[in-house]
Amino acid sequence: METPEPSRLSLLKEYLGNDAVQIKEMVQLFLETFPADLLELETACQNHDFTKLQKTSHRLKSSVQLFNIGVAREKIVLIESRAKSHEDCNGIFQLVQQFKSCMQDEVKNIRTELQRL
């Protein structure tokens, strides 16, 4: 039997004592700040700015983890690790695109779950 996908908001609920208002506010904050972080990731990649890449991916890692998005977390960990070892930017750029695509889907899931609160 397949393990059901964990709720995207379960960890937030635990952190915020199931307070729906606070959960909505935190999701809103994530949705507001995430596009800028994503853009920063892409720009750093284009500029071959490994330091920036490493810092931004490191920062995003914990946020992504808080939404239980396993696949996206794997990608961002990989981006951080490759940026740390200054691996080829094209490979990293592809990973960033995969991460972006994954997150776009997940943002939809998050919004759906949020409406059910």
Next chain:
Amino acid sequence: MSLLKIFVVEDDLFYGELLKRHLSLNPDNEVFLFKDGKTCLENMHLNPDVISLDYGLPDISGFDVMKKVKRDYPELPVIIVSGQEDVKTALDLLKAGAYDYFIKDKDTKDRLWNVINKIRSNKKLRTELNELKEEVSKKYAFRNIIKGNSPAIKKVFGLMDKAVKSSITISITGETGTGKELVAKAIHYNSPRKKKPFIAINVSAIPHELIESELFGYEKGAFTGANARKIGKFEQASGGTLFLDEIGEMDANMQAKLLRVIQEKEITRIGGNQLIKVDTRLIVATNRDLARELNRGMFREDLYYRLLGLPIELPPLRNRGNDILLLAKYFTKEFCRENGVKTKEITEAAQNKLKKYTYPGNVRELRSVIELAVVMSEDNIIDESHINFSASNITTDFLLEEASLAEYEKKIIKYYLEKYDNNVVQTAKKLSIGKSTIYRMIKNAEI
């Protein structure tokens, strides 16, 4: 209880805000969020109780922020919350004084919550401890522990005032019962060292062969029976004060070791080879005349001058004039209060009796005399009959008669004759006088 002030330093706005809101679920927490190390350091004047610090900050590294915080606030707990999974980083941070180190994962929330609760309990205990220390300090305010207005005791207060303002070694001399340990405690609890331990040790009460291990401690296996490491009194009192009572009883071997510790400010535990720095203030006391012991070769000269420091001589009670009555009234009030009875008055006759006595046991003896008098008196008056000096003080009672030397001579000879069944030879030998002197006195019916 006051709020626990928590700084959360996190560059990920989302994660930081989440931690802030999570910790704020406890109404006893007051949480502040800072996005970088600089802002955190600029706000240290808010006096946080704990800092949750991200390792990978954009401006200054978490390591450097922690080092700066620890330099100015060494006791402040700093918890590192990091995405770094590198063991070496964690170990380096813990070695540098981090309170704890968490990797950002699913358990971070519970770990942080628990460790913050632990810090809150510690803060409560620390607050209680500080309050108790303050109470002890008040208890040992000079005027609260040493009662008296006589010039002799005022001189002591003056010296104690000087003693608390420096770390100079203090040597207290005085007869038994004059309050040497109380003076030592009062100096400690009024000095800048008051928050560190005051350790008292009576040198004469510890067998010579054990004194070294008491003072310097020992390592496990140093000798048979040393099953675990023991920290000695010097180490225990580091930062505070070590009171060595009856220092004149210390043997020559130990005197040499003590001298070395005073000079080098470091000790070595028995069975160990590590030199341990100690910052221990010494207060020594004796009822012996150390200068005389020095002349007799019983006390090392170099140690004597090292220990002399600021000498404080406590006057015997008999030289403190009206302090006797002042203390008697104070003790009466105290014992009546303890026994839940109305304060008793001391009659004029009882006061005269108290004033005439010589108190070889000093304040300690007066205290016992008054305690007994309070118990013995049945109404609210303590009269002459309730004032009883102990049998061991028969000599002083005898001297209080203020007879002539010739009269005392007769009394002594008579006493020994009775003791030795009127054996003149034995009595004369005992008193180192001629037999003829005794026979003459008997013949003249003088005795």
